[in-house]
Amino acid sequence: MRLRFRLLALILGSALILSPAVAQETIKIKVVERYTLAAEQIYHRSPARDNPTHQLTLTLVYFTGSDWPRETMEEAVRNVAEILEQCGLLLRQVELVRVDAPQRYHYLDTPVSRELARTLQLARPTVYFVADTRHQPAFDAEAIGRGNSQTRPELTDSVWVTRATRDVGIALTHELVHVLTDSGEHIERPGNLMRAETAPENTRLTGAQCAQMREVGTKNSLLRGVAN
Ligand SMILES: [Zn+2]
Numbered sequence: 001m002r003l004r005f006r007l008l009a010l011i012l013g014s015a016l017i018l019s020p021a022v023a024q025e026t027i028k029i030k031v032v033e034r035y036t037l038a039a040e041q042i043y044h045r046s047p048a049r050d051n052p053t054h055q056l057t058l059t060l061v062y063f064t065g066s067d068w069p070r071e072t073m074e075e076a077v078r079n080v081a082e083i084l085e086q087c088g089l090l091l092r093q094v095e096l097v098r099v100d101a102p103q104r105y106h107y108l109d110t111p112v113s114r115e116l117a118r119t120l121q122l123a124r125p126t127v128y129f130v131a132d133t134r135h136q137p138a139f140d141a142e143a144i145g146r147g148n149s150q151t152r153p154e155l156t157d158s159v160w161v162t163r164a165t166r167d168v169g170i171a172l173t174h175e176l177v178h179v180l181t182d183s184g185e186h187i188e189r190p191g192n193l194m195r196a197e198t199a200p201e202n203t204r205l206t207g208a209q210c211a212q213m214r215e216v217g218t219k220n221s222l223l224r225g226v227a228n
Pocket of ligand 1: 174186
């Protein structure tokens with residue numbers, strides 16, 4: 001109840017400063033379901049094995065009527081948890097947010113996506129499972145960190161995964177590492193998650209990559225230390 005009220009207040013607040021036509025569109029964007037994954041849906045076993053030092057909370061967005069199966073998104077989250085564990089990262093909480101929005105918002109398209117993110121005001125990092133991208137060149141998945149969001153601040157610390165993405169869990173983790181390190185850097189080391197081409201066997205991160213992720217992610221308030 002409270003969340004809905006907050007969203008309504010947000011929409012009414014936005015409507016005051018937008019033209020009537022835009023406001024009309026904005027009102028069509030609304031959160032219709034929020035679902036928090038239980039720890040056992042993320043980890044098949046205790047995540048404490050590698051003594052996590054940092055924790056991450058993820059918000060995943062998908063659209064009513066989209067063809068992203070919930071199971072695919074949940075499986076991708078399990079991959080994220082498993083891969084980031086090597087860096088001492090614990091997936092503390094994952095929330096799935098289902099949004100009702102006109103079709104054009106189901107695509108990564110900077111001006112439209114900015115409006116979507118501005119309306120939703122969700123916790124970061126935010127992962128959007130979209131139908132496709134309107135960007136050229138068209139990447140299957142895209143990460144927007146601090147360094148590449150100056151002209152689109154609403155999209156800071158977000159990841160966009162299109163339905164064309166293969167190995168969704170690996171691709172999602174790869175993009176999240178871009179966001180957490182605030183770097184677009186790739187590395188050609190065999191088996192590394194941050195090779196330019198994602199592949200099922202590319203899941204490793206070096207000690208330096210892990211350290212950079214923990215340091216930058218914490219500095220940017222995307223990671224928190226785990227209290228011992
Ligand atoms: Zn990349």
